[in-house]
Amino acid sequence: AQTVTQSQPEMSVQEAETVTLSCTYDTSESDYYLFWYKQPPSRQMILVIRQEAYKQQNATENRFSVNFQKAAKSFSLKISDSQLGDAAMYFCAYNGDDKIIFGKGTRLHILP
Amino acid sequence: DGGITQSPKYLFRKEGQNVTLSCEQNLNHDAMYWYRQDPGQGLRLIYYSQIVNDFQKGDIAEGYSVSREKKESFPLTVTSAQKNPTAFYLCASSIGSFRMNTEAFFGQGTRLTVV
Numbered sequence: 001a002q003t004v005t006q007s008q009p010e011m012s013v014q015e016a017e018t019v020t021l022s023c024t025y026d027t028s029e030s031d032y033y034l035f036w037y038k039q040p041p042s043r044q045m046i047l048v049i050r051q052e053a054y055k056q057q058n059a060t061e062n063r064f065s066v067n068f069q070k071a072a073k074s075f076s077l078k079i080s081d082s083q084l085g086d087a088a089m090y091f092c093a094y095n096g097d098d099k100i101i102f103g104k105g106t107r108l109h110i111l112p
Numbered sequence: 113d114g115g116i117t118q119s120p121k122y123l124f125r126k127e128g129q130n131v132t133l134s135c136e137q138n139l140n141h142d143a144m145y146w147y148r149q150d151p152g153q154g155l156r157l158i159y160y161s162q163i164v165n166d167f168q169k170g171d172i173a174e175g176y177s178v179s180r181e182k183k184e185s186f187p188l189t190v191t192s193a194q195k196n197p198t199a200f201y202l203c204a205s206s207i208g209s210f211r212m213n214t215e216a217f218f219g220q221g222t223r224l225t226v227v
Contacts, residue, residue, distance in 0.1 A: 009152070035215050043200065045218035091154060093216070098162050099170070100145060100206065100216050104154035 002027045004094050006103035013082045014111050020067075021077045021106045023092030030054075032096030034068070036077045039089040039105070048090070051075065084110050114139045118203050118219035125190075125197075125226050133188045133222045135203035142208035144186035145216065148172060149200040158201075161186055162208060190224065197226045 003026045013019035025034070036048040051059045051068050059066050063083075067076045079086055087110045092103040116137040125131045137144065143162050147155040157170030161180040175194025180186055186205075190197045200223050204216040 006154075033215075043221050045202065045204075045216075047215050050215055095206075095214065095216075098143075098168075099157060099160050100204070101157060102147070102155040104152065 002094055002096060002101055004092050004101055004103040006092055006106050008106045010107045012109040012111055015082055015084060017082055018078060018080045019082055021090050023075045023103060025073050025094050027096055029096045032094060034075045035093040037091045037093060082110050086110055116203060116205055116217055116219040118222050121220065121222060123222055123224045127226055128192045130192060131190050133201055135186045135219060137184050137205045139205055139217060141205035143206045145204045146188045147202045149202060155202065197224060199224060
């Protein structure tokens with residue numbers, strides 16, 4: 001069965017600094033998608049970035065980028081120039097086969 | 113506007129009563145999902161459906177039931193058999209096949225409190 005593991009329950013970063021959130025997953029599939037979602041205090045889930053497994057190039061969306069290591073089954077999220085609005089829960093998600101599964105999340109605190 | 117609507121936002125029920133959470137989408141998505149969110153547990157999959165009149169159990173289906181009679185609707189019933197039903201429930205939908213690069217779109221959630 002597929003699993004998604006986020007080993008950092010909480011992290012803190014100084015405003016304007018860079019932070020990396022870790023995610024590992026387990027699957028026997030070769031074709032799948034990975035996502036990072038943000039959940040602010042409103043609890044609305046917001047898609048941050050997506051990565052297609054068959055693409056070697058790491059995805060980038062403005063200040064957000066990923067480090068996708070397919071062989072290691074690792075999918076980390078890097079947030080550059082952290083802003084106060086980045087404070088939220090971040091969930092890593094795997095989409096393969098017929099369902100989408102999520103990790104337990106990392107709560108990110110931004111220190112002013 | 114296209115999207116997913118969950119209702120109500122807050123729901124209170126007495127212990128032993130069944131309760132149904134509503135989820136409607138007008139995105140024309142084939143797949144729909146129900147997740148339960150508890151502190152420190154992330155999003156755990158309860159049930160999912162890839163097509164009308166068909167659905168599968170997720171990781172924590174015990175004490176829950178669903179139906180998928182219409183493409184746009186996927187209601188979740190929390191039965192009295194669910195031992196700890198107080199939680200935040202999220203409904204989501206996606207286009208369908210993961211090969212279509214389909215992320216999940218979420219509703220605003222329902223906070224269920226059983227007293």
